[in-house]
Amino acid sequence: MNTSYTISCLREGNQAAFKTVFFEYHERIYAYVLRKTHSSYLAEETLQLTFIKLWKYRDRLSDEHSLFTQIFRITTTTMIDLIRKEQTQTQSLKNLKQAASTLNKDGAGNNVRERMEENELKTRIAGLLREMPGMQKKVFEMSRLEGKSYNEIATTLSISVKTVETHISRALKFLRRHLTPIILVILTTK
Numbered sequence: 001m002n003t004s005y006t007i008s009c010l011r012e013g014n015q016a017a018f019k020t021v022f023f024e025y026h027e028r029i030y031a032y033v034l035r036k037t038h039s040s041y042l043a044e045e046t047l048q049l050t051f052i053k054l055w056k057y058r059d060r061l062s063d064e065h066s067l068f069t070q071i072f073r074i075t076t077t078t079m080i081d082l083i084r085k086e087q088t089q090t091q092s093l094k095n096l097k098q099a100a101s102t103l104n105k106d107g108a109g110n111n112v113r114e115r116m117e118e119n120e121l122k123t124r125i126a127g128l129l130r131e132m133p134g135m136q137k138k139v140f141e142m143s144r145l146e147g148k149s150y151n152e153i154a155t156t157l158s159i160s161v162k163t164v165e166t167h168i169s170r171a172l173k174f175l176r177r178h179l180t181p182i183i184l185v186i187l188t189t190k
Helices: 003-011 015-037 040-056 067-105 110-131 134-145 150-157 161-188
Strands: none
Touching (some): 003 015, 003 067, 015 067, 040 067, 110 134, 110 161, 134 150, 134 161
């Protein structure tokens, strides 16, 4: 497929062209990130996010650069962002574990450690809420933070109760998936 034609098709939202590009590049992207990071998790995440960004920002694709160059630019910046995020989380967890360990050595500070754990969880949950899609976040906050019933939420937002249930279910899955590692670290420091 001609690069400028493919870029044009992508800009127009042609899903067949997107599918073709995905199948042409996904193995190379995965292999590239795996070679750089030695992490299949980071390779998979980078691959997914690269194509999400490619589709989301397809209108910004340039005719001045090859599609290959633009895709690998997205891949590289995405990989770097994920590595930084992972390093920040790892350091935060390490600091939390060290603080809890120090407090336990004294035999004192159980309440302090519990408050630190609670604050860490609250901070983490607040950060995760910011990552949720708008309606899902709104429904979750109305249910869990404001204490509203599913019927009240459905009426307020003019959506069905089934839609409210779906948003809550997805929000809880999202939180479980992202909170499990931090809860495990907290539990192992006790």
